[in-house]
Amino acid sequence: MGAATETFYNVIRRQGITRRSFLKFCGLTAVSLGLGPLAASHIANALETKPRLPVIWMHGLECTCCSESFIRSAHPLVKDAVLSMISLDYDDTIMAAAGHQAEAILEETRVKYKGQYVLAVEGNPPLNEDGMFCIDGGKPFVEKLRSMADDCMAIIAWGTCASWGCVQAAKPNPTGATPIDKVITNKPIIKVPGCPPIAEVMTGVVTFITTFGKLPELDRQGRPKMFYSQRIHDKCYRRPHFDAGQFVEEWDDEGARKGYCLYKMGCKGPTTYNACSTVRWNGGISFPIQSGHGCFACPEDGFWDRGSAYDHLTTIKQFGIEKTADQIGMAAAGAVGLSVAAHAVVTAAKRLTRKGDGAAQDNHRG
Ligand code: SF4
Ligand code: SF4
Known part of the structure; x- marks a missing residue:
């Protein structure tokens, strides 16, 4: 993945995506965010000029369906948008690096973007038996989560697993699978539940943060109102x-x-x-x-x-x-x-x- 100083627009143009498709994407995203007609040009301008959002994407107890949701999206741009829109420095499912090399990238990203990166979490940490039901890089996932959460700007809890626990937390929940907000209590958390969430919803949340430089308005349960306010x-x-x-x-x-x-x-x-x-x-x-x-x-x-x-x-x-x-x-x-x-x-x-x-x-x- 390229440096976070690159813009989303630079990346997609290099990938051969036309400006026309880019503007169509901005228009569709503005509509899905429930914003007015002027918002499309605002989004386009932000994606053309602002550096991509540094993101670390971690996986706890889960099935990877959230990643599959946007990777398999049929939309010509949404298909690549999340991966192109963010500077995805670390994702232990789709990154090429492995083992010590991957852990070194994680540490490097944490230091380089201290206080600026978004921690995207798919799945949740199991807390029983000292977290031994999910070992990542030789350590319980919950330790990795706590440590990376310390220096992040905010957390996106992708899917129902990260947001609420989901089927791995079903009674009697032998592993102690626990939602992210019960473990990390000192950072803003955006819950994007769904099993999986809709690709355009995931893209919309990331686009909003990139465009406006702040988190979307959340409801009392911590979900973005623009996507979760209607039944x-x-x-x-x-x-x-x-x-x-x-x-x-x-x-x-x-x-x-x-x-x-x-x-x-x-x-x-x-x-x-x-x-x-x-x-x-x-x-x-x-x-x-x-x-x-x-x-x-x-x-x-x-x-x-x-x-x-x-x-x-x-x-x-x-x-x-x-x-x-x-x-x-x-x-x-x-x-x-x-x-x-x-x-x-x-x-x-x-x-x-x-x-x-x-x-x-x-x-x-x-
Ligand atoms: S229709 Fe209901 S169960 Fe199906 S994906 Fe949407 S929210 Fe989930
Ligand atoms: S109208 Fe019927 S099918 Fe549609 S959401 Fe309501 S109960 Fe379900």
Whole structure:
């Protein structure tokens, strides 16, 4: 990787990416960040003139799906953006160096960019047995994490593993897998949960820091508001079916063929905060609900201990809309063929759902 004094623009131009593609990327990123039209030129200017962000990327207990997410991105520029946008001096998964050479690079980067680098962490440290369940460079990962966190500017906790613990922290959690913010308490931490996070969300977070020289605004759980302030359910294209009480009841029923709402098949979209239904996946082509499967709440704390992904949401305590939605479904079924009655059901459904949504959001935000 080149020096951190190089700009993102220099790097991508050298890679043969056209200025037109670069400007398109800036425009799309401005939109995904929820910024106004002028922001695209602001982003372009920053990426053309500011040195790339020095980043150290470490891996604890995890499956590397966060790295895979952006490496495999179908978007022509997002595919390379994270790697080109940051001066990735150390990443123990994709760097060419290994062993003592890799550890020397880590130390060198820490000294050279003291107080300036971002520590990107994929996965989490297991704390049981003195951290022996994840050894990295001959030492428990937790030691490496603490030591690199000491001199960083901020930490990005990539994915649900780093943010909340994820499946490796599932009960009874024999390794003591622990989220980053429970181990590092004296540095700003941006949580970018998801299993994995969406490539454009990852790029958007890094672009924001590079462009504005500060961290994005975070919600009470530490997630960037621009990507995690809405539920999947709020912008889901199947939402009109939810409002009309039209649900898939069996995987191969008529409702499934017609693209009805997956709520009764266990969809957790009503309680899940992520950008899947707006940014979507694979360059905006689709997302899980569009391919026929309900959301299983991958970016939410504790999803792994809440039973099957196919359990109906009524099993989640304090969730305010399930009774309403079930009642709507029954009412809609009884109203088939009666257009006036059906219209009344839809109207009632919208009213009840709005009321229910408010309750669900209040409960979720707690
Ligand atoms: S319950 Fe799921 S499938 Fe139905 S509208 Fe909400 S997010 Fe979409
Ligand atoms: S739809 Fe839900 S489970 Fe699927 S990737 Fe998005 S947030 Fe995760």
